[in-house]
Amino acid sequence: MLRYIMRRLGGAIPTLLIIITFSFFMIRLAPGGPFARERKVPPEVEAALERAYHMDEPLVQQFGRYLWGLAHGDFGPSFKYKDYTVADLIAQGFPISLQLGLMAIVLALVVGMSLGILAAFRQNSAVDYTATGISMIGLAVPNFVVAPVLTLVFGLILKWLPVGGWGHPSNYVLPVIALSLAQIAIIARLTRASMIEVLNTNFVRTARAKGLPERITIIRHTLRPALLPVISYLGPGIAGIITGSVVIEQIFGIPGIGRYFVQGSLNRDYTMVMGVTIFYGVLIIFCNLVADIIYGLLDPKIRYD
């Protein structure tokens, strides 16, 4: 097991290097530097700015400098938020994004799995159709449509919940629902399909044949194998939540890193965009690894050697 984890961590290094190299050179090849303004700046000021941010050095040297900084947890200064480093901004925004993301993933797992399980047990019943309907809607209606509609209905018309901001629990409801809806849909579909498959296997038939109560059959024999596909979906699911949170944070005015990313992209804040991309890359790789390990612990058929 430990060897497997080490090997996977080793495998993550080239991926990380690719993310860093790719974002660095892509950003540096961009036309229109970060200091491009409407008003022309005197050339000496521009030169001074470039020197201050080491933009006058050869590209390779800049890259080396950036890598060295990354190794020390330094993402460089933000080009737009003058007195902050990118690391500062990420440190400020991440707890909020993490809170939002965790709530969304927990809600998606709980609701998605329950819907899927119920639908599998009562195939072609009202519950099944409701679950299928919800997953179709979740798949087809993008979160940037769901979020404004939710704000409109519950925030502006009914005035039950605030339309933006962060900090009070009432702020959490709408963004978390909007963010998790698509994942609920996918998880419900996955759970339903694998549950139906497991219910038709021989070992479930055996358990029923030897007279186990239905409750025990389900809890002991069905749930564990049926939920494995959900575990292996966790990696992509978390990636989906991270991507979605960019839009959701923007819509609800939540001060997380997703919003910094959007602001950074619109302002050509190179280091910010690069920093957030790399940070998300690391996060996604890490989550995939954790999901794989959990999968291995739950699936006795998998051996690591």
Add this chain to the structure above:
Amino acid sequence: MTQAEFTATGSVVAEVKGRSLWSDALRRFRRNKAAMASLVLFIIIALTCFLAPHLGLREREFIDYSRILSPPDWANGWYFGGDANGRDLFVRTLYGGQISLTVGFVATFVSLIIGVSWGATAGFLGGRIDGLMMRIVDILYSLPFIFFVIMLTLIWGRNILLMYAAIGAVSWLDMARIVRGQTLSIKRKEFIEAAHASGVSSARIIFKHIIPNCIGPVAVYVTMTVPSVILTESFISYLGMGVQEPNSSWGTLVGDGKDVMEQLPYAVLGPGGVLAVTLLCLNFIGDGLRDALDPKDR
């Protein structure tokens, strides 16, 4: 049921046709009501969008100041009302559809070309090259793609062609995996051996024999890729980093609509609703196609 059996039982020989995989699949697809209804609806939406200039509607840039943020008025042909500039929101939604649908199909085509060639080559060559090529796919798989697409559009300007290419270039990974799997099983078949024996070159075997035999699963996957690509494009456009004025896609329209939602809910509901219905249809068509082409999966 084969042709030989029919002739043996003495039925009318002239009218007998072999039933191919495709005619079987077509029959199964036709029986699937949800998929057929979705197909019809999707064709109607697509035709309306692309024929919009010829339907006698208003010009895309027509402005009527008295209609600024006005609610729908069916009697006078303002089906979704007017937007913040007094333009006809329905017409703008149709033109937006042209861009969203084009992105969907062009980017899927790009991903199809890359994915199929990559997967077929890896599966056919096998061994170390296969390992290396699929390792590259694995690495790319764990990258935060949307962020790269945003970076690409940020850097190369908001060129729509580039957006097609960028989204296509990042969505070929699943295609490559599927085609590789198919190739691995097809390449052990006798007809490939026969081709080898008669001296056909590897490239020719890949393109003439292997790829045509992967079409079933690839077709299913293509219909699944189109909605996800449309979604990616609207996501980026929504954030204000994709398609730009005077062009618009469904994503930009929802983005614009969100700002005036309080006065005019239709600004979000109109384009957002059309987008959702289109995605729903494409999903149903994809499901139907999968059931039709892969009956053992039922």
